[in-house]
Amino acid sequence: MDFRLTDEQLEFQQQCRSFAAEVIRPLAERYDREQTVPWEAIRAAREWGLHGVDHLMRMGSDPDGMFGVIYAEELHWGCAGIALAITASNLAAAGIAASGTPEQVAKWVPECFGEGEEIKLAAYAVTEAGAGSDVKSLRTTAKLEPGTGGGTDAGTGEWVLNGTKVFISNGGIADVNVVVATVDPELGHRGQASFVIPKGTPGLSQGKKEDKIGIRASQTTEVVLEDVRVPMDHLLGGKEKLDRKLERARSGHKSGPSGALATFEITRPMVGASALGIARAAYEYTLDHLEGKSDEGGPLLEQQRVQQTLADVATEIEASRLLVWRAAWMGRNGVPMTGGQGSMSKLKAGDVTMWATTVLMDLVGEYAQSTECPLEKYFRDAKIYQLFEGTAQVQRLVISRMQRQDHQERLVAAAQVLQQAPGTATGDAMEGEKEPAPA
Numbered sequence: 036m037d038f039r040l041t042d043e044q045l046e047f048q049q050q051c052r053s054f055a056a057e058v059i060r061p062l063a064e065r066y067d068r069e070q071t072v073p074w075e076a077i078r079a080a081r082e083w084g085l086h087g088v089d090h091l092m093r094m095g096s097d098p099d100g101m102f103g104v105i106y107a108e109e110l111h112w113g114c115a116g117i118a119l120a121i122t123a124s125n126l127a128a129a130g131i132a133a134s135g136t137p138e139q140v141a142k143w144v145p146e147c148f149g150e151g152e153e154i155k156l157a158a159y160a161v162t163e164a165g166a167g168s169d170v171k172s173l174r175t176t177a178k179l180e181p182g183t184g185g186g187t188d189a190g191t192g193e194w195v196l197n198g199t200k201v202f203i204s205n206g207g208i209a210d211v212n213v214v215v216a217t218v219d220p221e222l223g224h225r226g227q228a229s230f231v232i233p234k235g236t237p238g239l240s241q242g243k244k245e246d247k248i249g250i251r252a253s254q255t256t257e258v259v260l261e262d263v264r265v266p267m268d269h270l271l272g273g274k275e276k277l278d279r280k281l282e283r284a285r286s287g288h289k290s291g292p293s294g295a296l297a298t299f300e301i302t303r304p305m306v307g308a309s310a311l312g313i314a315r316a317a318y319e320y321t322l323d324h325l326e327g328k329s330d331e332g333g334p335l336l337e338q339q340r341v342q343q344t345l346a347d348v349a350t351e352i353e354a355s356r357l358l359v360w361r362a363a364w365m366g367r368n369g370v371p372m373t374g375g376q377g378s379m380s381k382l383k384a385g386d387v388t389m390w391a392t393t394v395l396m397d398l399v400g401e402y403a404q405s406t407e408c409p410l411e412k413y414f415r416d417a418k419i420y421q422l423f424e425g426t427a428q429v430q431r432l433v434i435s436r437m438q439r440q441d442h443q444e445r446l447v448a449a450a451q452v453l454q455q456a457p458g459t460a461t462g463d464a465m466e467g468e469k470e471p472a473p474a
């Protein structure tokens with residue numbers, strides 16, 4: 036096992052680091068204050084080769100899965116809000132990749148980013164006022180209406196969507212909206228499907244724009260759907276697949292996780308890495324800020340109370356990064372995360388970032404309360420990483436359930452091994468035990 040990054044990974048890390056330092060950091064304060072879309076940063080990301088389909092292909096080319104988490108950490112080190120504005124379309128693209136047919140993936144994923152100099156954005160709209168963690172309770176409906184020929188088969192008919200999504204990143208500005216809606220509310224998440232709703236579709240509109248404490252450069256709004264009509268081929272995965280899923284659910288067959296949950300699971304190490312970018316930025320800032328400062332106890336960086344906190348922060352950041360990198364590696368290499376390793380990485384990194392920004396503010400003192408101090412912004416930006424893509428509490432539930440199941444499966448596997456082993460009640464006697472031992 037080699038924990039070092041390869042030359043290629045180091046080169047990519049350096050590119051992301053330079054982009055964050057040269058492009059994102061100088062814009063961070065302005066967009067945090069104005070709370071507007073940082074188009075110039077998104078355009079620059081494209082020019083640097085850090086936004087769009089080519090960039091995604093490059094990220095997927097790393098056999099260790101490190102490119103994605105390196106990218107997320109470095110860009111969020113620059114500014115979490117701007118980084119999310121650059122990367123939020125990835126979630127919709129991941130939703131299309133997870134649920135769409137190959138034709139739908141080929142058509143819609145490029146539309147999430149635009150090509151050449153054209154910049155497009157995408158949104159992944161799941162959450163509703165009564166359905167955040169409780170995804171199975173979605174109330175946005177998708178109803179199938181017969182086409183002109185009266186048919187509702189795989190080729191004809193139109194879907195009509197109604198409902199309101201809340202807290203949607205890129206809401207109102209997305210060219211492509213991937214909307215999760217219920218086709219049969221009685222079936223919970225198994226009665227849900229994902230639809231592509233392009234910008235400008237009649238009935239699609241932006242609702243309230245959120246005025247947030249953190250990640251303010253990333254636009255978050257309600258997305259309102261009033262009799263939004265889309266053709267059959269905007270149903271991700273297609274009608275036949277949906278019909279099969281509904282039929283299985285109605286006949287009581289057990290199923291795997293929903294498309295939405297599967298999408299969130301894949302992206303969790305990236306979210307953890309994003310949080311870590313903020314934690315690292317806050318830690319580095321504090322080291323620089325305290326350098327050369329003294330009080331009656333002497334130089335601050337030589338006082339044990341300060342050293343204790345800094346050592347704890349550095350250790351927790353490293354521990355979180357190891358969880359994040361392992362989960363990214365597992366995801367890329369198809370190793371099942373049966374113990375909830377993806378969720379663990381996001382949970383740990385989110386909690387560490389919120390805690391680290393808090394204790395670092397304590398070290399810096401009253402200046403950290405001023406909007407002049409970068410820690411104040413890191414502290415505000417940190418909170419969301421305990422909330423979206425699964426709250427910290429829900430991550431704990433997921434991990435605990437998966438751990439329990441993993442443990443049960445291990446016990447069953449161990450029992451099977453014992454049963455088959457020689458010398459057990461059901462297995463053959465062990466060599467040397469076939470004959471009675473001499474008296």
Ligand SMILES: Cc1cc2nc3c(=O)[nH]c(=O)nc-3n(C[C@H](O)[C@H](O)[C@H](O)COP(=O)(O)OP(=O)(O)OC[C@H]3O[C@@H](n4cnc5c(N)ncnc54)[C@H](O)[C@@H]3O)c2cc1C
Nearest residue numbers: 159160161162167168169202203204255423424426428429
């Ligand atoms: C800035 C921002 C951007 C977002 N972007 C998007 C987006 O692009 N797309 C999208 O679909 N959504 C998005 N969201 C929504 C986000 O994913 C939800 O806010 C999140 O899933 C939590 O849902 P909720 O807010 O409804 O909280 P709730 O689920 O109502 O939870 C409220 C509280 O109860 C706790 N809780 C809930 N259930 C349990 C349980 N069983 N056991 C213990 N505790 C529990 C939660 O942990 C939380 O503390 C965004 C949110 C924000 C703030």
